[in-house]
Amino acid sequence: MCEIVLVGRSNVGKSTLFRALTGEKVPIGRRPGVTVRPYSVRIGSLTYVDMPGYGFMKYRSWEEQERVKDLIVRYLEDHADRIITAVQVTDAASFLEIAERWERRGEVPVEIEMWDFLCDLKLNPILAANKIDRISNKDQVMDWIAERLGMEPPWRRWDDRIAPISAKRGEIEPLRNLLKSRIELSRGKC
Ligand SMILES: Nc1nc2c(ncn2[C@@H]2O[C@H](COP(=O)(O)OP(=O)(O)OP(=O)(O)O)[C@@H](O)[C@H]2O)c(=O)[nH]1
Ligand SMILES: [Mg+2]
Numbered sequence: 001m002c003e004i005v006l007v008g009r010s011n012v013g014k015s016t017l018f019r020a021l022t023g024e025k026v027p028i029g030r031r032p033g034v035t036v037r038p039y040s041v042r043i044g045s046l047t048y049v050d051m052p053g054y055g056f057m058k059y060r061s062w063e064e065q066e067r068v069k070d071l072i073v074r075y076l077e078d079h080a081d082r083i084i085t086a087v088q089v090t091d092a093a094s095f096l097e098i099a100e101r102w103e104r105r106g107e108v109p110v111e112i113e114m115w116d117f118l119c120d121l122k123l124n125p126i127l128a129a130n131k132i133d134r135i136s137n138k139d140q141v142m143d144w145i146a147e148r149l150g151m152e153p154p155w156r157r158w159d160d161r162i163a164p165i166s167a168k169r170g171e172i173e174p175l176r177n178l179l180k181s182r183i184e185l186s187r188g189k190c
Helices: 014-022 062-082 095-104 110-120 138-148 173-185
Strands: 002-007 039-043 046-050 083-091 126-130 162-164
Touching: 002 014, 002 062, 002 173, 014 039, 014 046, 014 083, 014 126, 014 173, 062 083, 062 110, 083 110, 083 173, 095 110, 095 138, 126 138, 126 173, 138 162, 162 173
Parallel strands: 002 046, 002 083, 083 126, 126 162
Antiparallel strands: 039 046
16 A cells, blocks of 8 residues: 655645645645644555644644644654655745744754655655745746755756645646656555
8 A cells, every 4th residue: 555645834735735636625724724634535556645734833732733743753654665755745935934934043944854854764755836826936936945955956957856836726737747657666566
């Protein structure tokens, strides 16, 4: 049994993407913290998993937010050998601003920490830069995101692991193509 797991900060559009990929009508919302536990659906020999978001969640205590982060980390560790790819979803429109805010506080931005964690676990991660419909300077923003994650721009050099998408508009072709080749590669395993 193989899994494709969607992870990312709260409110970046994971569940919207999950709907677009699987057709499952999971709840989505304008406030962070809509998805509270992993939700899976099986399609053929693959299980797609929509994870709760980490980081800020409105109306949730700090302890609760930490618990969710632990749950995600443990889930990824426990399922590592069956995860064929972890899709880290980010909000392309606010990625840089949020990363800089963390850095000013002297902290490693949580999205960079998560990306490194996914790479360390060898989960073959894909960065889905979502909400691309909200930005006009797409290539520049994609370059910034790639650079922050340790991929020397131009971002198109890395288009085997980074994909600009708009889940809301259903414009997810670049991600679908990457998933297709990941699934193809792991065929014997699933
Ligand atoms: N403009 C735009 N908005 C989007 C896009 N994808 C999702 N959204 C909006 O972002 C908000 C959050 O979407 P969700 O799919 O619930 O986000 P999530 O990451 O699952 O959130 P949590 O479950 O709280 O972690 C909703 O208002 C969506 O309509 C997109 O591609 N473009
Ligand atoms: Mg969600």
